[in-house]
Amino acid sequence: MTVKELIRELSQYDNSMDVVRVTDFESTDDNGLCKVEPIENVATQTYIDDQFGADNDETVVMIY
Numbered sequence: 001m002t003v004k005e006l007i008r009e010l011s012q013y014d015n016s017m018d019v020v021r022v023t024d025f026e027s028t029d030d031n032g033l034c035k036v037e038p039i040e041n042v043a044t045q046t047y048i049d050d051q052f053g054a055d056n057d058e059t060v061v062m063i064y
Contacts (some may be wrong), residue, residue, distance in 0.1 A: 003061060039063055
């Protein structure tokens with residue numbers, strides 16, 4: 001998923017809603033809800049392509 005796709009997906013929701021990370025899709029509580037953790041930080045990381053040069057470097061957004 002690209003950042004553009006993520007923004008488009010999230011734009012349909014109310015701005016006051018919390019964003020969480022699902023920690024276990026398989027186990028649910030008595031109400032059928034998945035276990036979740038709040039998003040605490042967003043960062044970027046660049047994977048440097050040593051083999052083919054800087055044009056092939058890839059930067060990703062990490063949500064944790």
